[in-house]
Amino acid sequence: DAKTTQPPSMDCAEGRAANLPCNHSTISGNEYVYWYRQIHSQGPQYIIHGLKNNETNEMASLIITEDRKSSTLILPHATLRDTAVYYCIVRVTGAYKYIFGTGTRLKVLA
Amino acid sequence: EAGVTQFPSHSVIEKGQTVTLRCDPISGHDNLYWYRRVMGKEIKFLLHFVKESKQDESGMPNNRFLAERTGGTYSTLKVQPAELEDSGVYFCASSRAATNEKLFFGSGTQLSVL
Numbered sequence: 001d002a003k004t005t006q007p008p009s010m011d012c013a014e015g016r017a018a019n020l021p022c023n024h025s026t027i028s029g030n031e032y033v034y035w036y037r038q039i040h041s042q043g044p045q046y047i048i049h050g051l052k053n054n055e056t057n058e059m060a061s062l063i064i065t066e067d068r069k070s071s072t073l074i075l076p077h078a079t080l081r082d083t084a085v086y087y088c089i090v091r092v093t094g095a096y097k098y099i100f101g102t103g104t105r106l107k108v109l110a
Numbered sequence: 111e112a113g114v115t116q117f118p119s120h121s122v123i124e125k126g127q128t129v130t131l132r133c134d135p136i137s138g139h140d141n142l143y144w145y146r147r148v149m150g151k152e153i154k155f156l157l158h159f160v161k162e163s164k165q166d167e168s169g170m171p172n173n174r175f176l177a178e179r180t181g182g183t184y185s186t187l188k189v190q191p192a193e194l195e196d197s198g199v200y201f202c203a204s205s206r207a208a209t210n211e212k213l214f215f216g217s218g219t220q221l222s223v224l
Contacts, residue, residue, distance in 0.1 A: 034212070043114070043201050043216050044201070049212065087153075098145075098213070102152055
C-alpha cells in the first residue's frame with residue numbers, strides 16, 4: 001500500500017505558485033520522499049527528492065517538515081504545461097521499487 | 111542522450127493472442143523496471159532487472175507474463191495468452207543504480223485486449 005496521502009485534485013492560476021501537499025505520517029528515518037509527475041499520455045517524470053532537508057532544483061522546491069511527517073512540493077510559477085498528476089512517493093533507502101498512490105491532479109488555469 | 115524508448119506505443123489484440131512489448135533503456139543503465147497501470151488503478155510495480163538478472167518479479171500478476179532481458183540491454187515483456195484484464199498502460203523505466211536514484215520512464219505501451 002502507498003505510504004502517502006495526497007488531495008485528489010487542485011487548481012492553480014497560471015503564473016502563481018502551486019503548492020502540493022503530501023502526508024507521510026508513517027515515514028521512517030531512512031525513507032526518502034520523491035516527487036514525480038505524469039503529463040497525459042507520457043510516462044512519469046522525476047521532479048525532485050529529499051530526505052530531511054529542503055531541496056530546490058530548476059523545476060521545483062521540496063519543503064519537508066521538521067518531523068518529516070509531511071512535505072510540500074512547490075512549483076514557483078505554474079504554467080499550463082504543469083497540468084499533470086503529481087505523485088508523492090516514499091522510498092526506503094536501498095529499496096528499488098516505488099509504490100505509487102493516486103496522486104494529485106493539478107490543473108493550471110489560464 | 112536518448113531516453114527510455116518503448117515499442118509499440120499502442121497495441122490492440124484479441125483475447126487469447128500473444129503480445130510482446132519492448133523496452134530500450136538509457137544506455138549504461140543497468141537497472142530496468144516494468145510497471146503498469148490497469149484501468150482505474152494505480153501504477154503498480156511488476157519487476158526489476160539488474161543487467162540480465164531478475165532481482166524482483168514479485169509484482170508479476172501470473173505466469174502468463176514473461177519478462178526477459180537478454181544481454182542486459184533491451185527488455186521484452188510477453189503476455190501469452192492475453193486476457194481482457196491485461197489492458198492498460200505498461201511503463202518501462204531505467205536507472206544507473208538501484209538505490210536512491212531517480213528513474214527515467216518511457217512513454218509506455220497502451221495495450222488493449224478485446
